[in-house]
Amino acid sequence: MAMTSDQLRDATCVVCPAQSMPLGQFDVTDRPGPTSRYDPEVGCRVDVRTDVPVCVHPYRVGLPPGAYCSQGVPVPTIPEEPPAPTRxxxxxxxxxxxxxxxxxxxxxxxxxxxxxxxxxxxxxxxxxxxxxxxxxxxxxxxxxxxxxxx
The missing domain is CATH 1.20.1280 (Monooxygenase)
Structure with a gap:
């Protein structure tokens, strides 16, 4: 069963695009790093190449890394258990x-x-x-x- 929007907001960081955007309207990467930066005008991290909002904690948003918004990758069915944190x-x-x-x-x-x-x-x-x-x-x-x- 997919998380409700309230559950998604509770599960994610206060600067995550999932706080204000539905799944599929942002990309998910495997960790914070130089490929994304916080943009105060957008209120979340954005990819430095595409300017697309990005979540950097897949184990919190419940999705594997993917270019859901920037490349139109379909959002998969959210599993009961979120992905395990990476090393x-x-x-x-x-x-x-x-x-x-x-x-x-x-x-x-x-x-x-x-x-x-x-x-x-x-x-x-x-x-x-x-x-x-x-x-x-x-x-x-x-x-x-x-x-x-x-």
Whole structure:
């Protein structure tokens, strides 16, 4: 069953195009990087070559990477379980805007049996790189959205 628009908004980052656009009106890539940048006028990341909005966390939006908008790739049926986070998604981000997505990747990769250890480790590692308020904000969103849905 596909996520409702409210569930999709809850599952994605606040700067994800899925916050305001339906599936198919943006592309999905496997991770943040130099091929996309945040565009404040659009309110989300855009591909630097095509200017098409792009989601950089396929495991959050529930779709595999694809050029859904820029090349008209059909949006597949959304599986019951979102795609697993990639190895790249498990690397600590340098940009605080990717912190929440990283914590979710760590939690999903750990699985339900090790979720408490994963959250503790993620919080400790994040605190070494980011301001306490940023870590707390990301952890709160993960706890209230990701864990409430699981």
């Amino acid at each position: 790249d998604a498990l690397e600590m981000p340098d940009d605080v805007t990717n912190l929440e997505g990283w914590i979710i990747a760590v939690v999903r990769a750990a699985g339900s049996a090790r979720i408490h250890q994963a959250l503790s480790a993620a919080e400790t590692l994040a605190a070494e790189r980011f301001a306490e308020r940023d870590v707390v904000t990301a952890m709160r969103r993960v706890l209230t959205v990701e864990l409430a849905g699981g």
